[in-house]
Amino acid sequence: MREKELEKLKDYKYGFSTDIENFKAPKGLNEEVIRFISKIKKEPKWLLDWRLKAFERLKVLKEPDWQKPKYPKINYQDLYYYSAPKSFKEKPKSLDELDPKLLETYKKLGIPLQEQKRLNNIAVDAVFDSVSVATTFKDKLTEKGIIFCSISEAVQKHPELVKKYLGTVIPLTDHFFATLNSAVFTDGSFVYIPPNTRCPMELSTYFRINASDTGQFERTLIIADKGSYVSYLEGCTAPMRDENQLHAANVELIALDDAEIKYSTVQNWYPGDEDGKGGIYNFVTKRGLCEGNNSKISWTQVETGSAITWKYPSCILKGDNSIGEFYSIAITNNHQKADTGTKMIHIGKNTKSKIISKGISAGKSDMTYRGLVDIFKKAKNSNNYTQCDSLLMGNKCGAHTIPYIKNKNSDSTIAHEATTSKISEEQLYYCQQRGLNSEEAVSLIVNGFCKEVLQQLPMEFAVEAQKLVGISLEGSVG
């Protein structure tokens, strides 16, 4: 038995769970639970009202069902909406007070939380189940006026900023999962970069779902004020459990005049076992607003985990001359399913967007690229370039491309290209002839296929992601 467990762990090395006592809200979704969450977080009244308004709206909203991967109905009353390590009832003042078990968990995950390990220049905000456990490098950031903390802390310390921007990109009433998140979100990261500041390091959040039967609903809000720059990373893992767990986060980015936000995700939630049992449902709403002129938002994602990935990181290009970019690699293996892509909404003049999407499906998986490019009438001289390539491995998987292209402006150009193919025999033969075994050859070719996107990731992540691409496809050749 033990051996079998170990064998499993080899495939998904983050699959362990931490035995830590949890403090949970009562099961179920109702007004009490929302009040409970709000109370425990000592939230001001306006936020509670905001949550309740979302909950009211949720009652009339229906779960969308147009997506390609279908899943069994989720019983929202059977979930815990708040779970926190017990030692967190009183928030620890410093890292020394943190539960050592937690620190150990993050150590296993390779997240440097402790002071002495802060060699690589990345500030981390770690979210464990529902709460943010630690934020590193705070002093150095405060010096520059940068606010990087958990969103609960931001509500307490910077209510004016949160109130001003929360829900401006993803409104309360947006759609089922976004509204659900608005009602019950528990924690997440908050970033504010003051004007004309270049954030000196990569900011990063690490999400971990540990408790079972828990949904994770975090909310991230990033504001880049005029002329600022920030690069933000997000990583996610979860233990291996037989049941499906829901992850419905909301991420809002706001870039004011001349600001730039770079948001990278390496998503490695537990994908379920070989037979498709268990795994995370990753239903995330991510949206960036290029509010100011000359602003830029760029999404980079490497999606290898989750049983079902269903998300469309989008850019609303409102400011003139603003730029939106989307780089994505999505890999599905075994029974994984993904329906992902982006939306580029061109509203301002001279706006530009670029979409590079690479999908790889293997095993019995199914992958869909779904995207929208919408050029409004007033968006003169706008420009979009889209390229989505799919690679199929084996004849039991599927790869689909569903782009929606709307052009309402005669001065704008849209170009879209998509191809679907498999790894050619010639390429494999060439690599094998030079001494690589078939698995190495595939890994090399796939990495080449993804190169354009991998290049967009910050250095530390790129290496990791490259390995991840290899691991995700292990055993799919033959």
Add this chain to the structure above:
Amino acid sequence: MEKKIITDFENTYKNSSLNDDVRFKKEFLNKFIEKGFPSKKLESWKFSDLNQIINKNIENLIFYNDITKSNKIDESLYLKNLEHNKIVFINGKLEEIKFEHEDNNKIKISKETKIDDNLFKDNALIDLNNAFAIYNYKIHVEDGYNVKKPVVIYHTTNSELNSTNINIQLNFLLGENSSLKLIDTFNDISDKNFINIYYNFILKKDSVLKNFKLDNLINNNIKYSFNNIDQETNSVSETFILSTGSKFFKNEINCNLKGKYSSAFVNGIFSLSENRHHEIKTNINHLIENTKSYQLIKSVLDNSSKAVYQGKIYVDKDAQKTDGYQLSKAILLNENSEFNAKPELEIYADDVKCSHGSASGSLNDNSIFYLRSRGLNYKEAKNLLIKGFLLDVIEKITDEEIKNIIKSTMGLST
């Protein structure tokens, strides 16, 4: 609407003797009433809300069609410079069907009142067609017979027709190793009608179908045409659509490549102005290995017109070695024009070569500059570029004679 459509239905079949078949048709009517005209809530009508378009353009749509009344055929409408066989519909009624250039033993024409089941369950308009198309014409080309001259179907309406729905249904069976060239032309003097056409083609082994749909005369009718094409081994279908004249026109091509080495070609041109709103929707289903499809759609959009292209390539898991290609390009000449595209790939087999491309924008400034530097004025330069852009599609037509006719109707002949 519900009450009206039922009365119109009863009036249409009041004097008919076809009891059983009417009951069958009534089922389709009920299905249609349940669904209603498609609106943008349906994914396949996302860009063209037919319900809204009909409500906006036609007040009190009449479904009743008096087929006892005969209309005189205006022979001046016949295509000149082309020897051809004729099928003439006037106001939805078949007035003439004449295969004067053919061996009449080789082509069988039958008229049935019984309607085949609707295989497209979601399609309310086929239900409507099944309910109101009184006759279902079947044209069977015998094995090994090549229809010598093109068959031209004249869809004409005259000024007597107003705010009426017309339903036409034709079935074609092409026997083994046979071939057929079919031209659809539209001549409308009428205004504000909804014309609903359904063709069903069965292509047996080694048969060849060429269908040209020419909607080039300006009119204010609303049209929907659905072609279902089932293809067996080694058969070829070629569809050309010229979408210009009607107020609204949606052409839908559903092609099932069921036999090995079968291939389908769809080429289309949108050349729109003045509030026209046209759509082409294709659905190419590759169901078996070694099949091929090719689609090329080009649009030139002027004066607040709107074109939509929804093309889908579906590759079944058995359809290895599929070759699927799809390209749509649009030139927007006016700031009020709009182009929407949804080129879709749904692929379940790995050894395939599928790609699609879509581009839209204005005329290339560099090209205009080049031509002007060689002495053309702006207008000439623009026209030349548009002509070249569209000729690309026309050159794909494999029948020289028909190609030249299309060129001259579009004013593109050299």
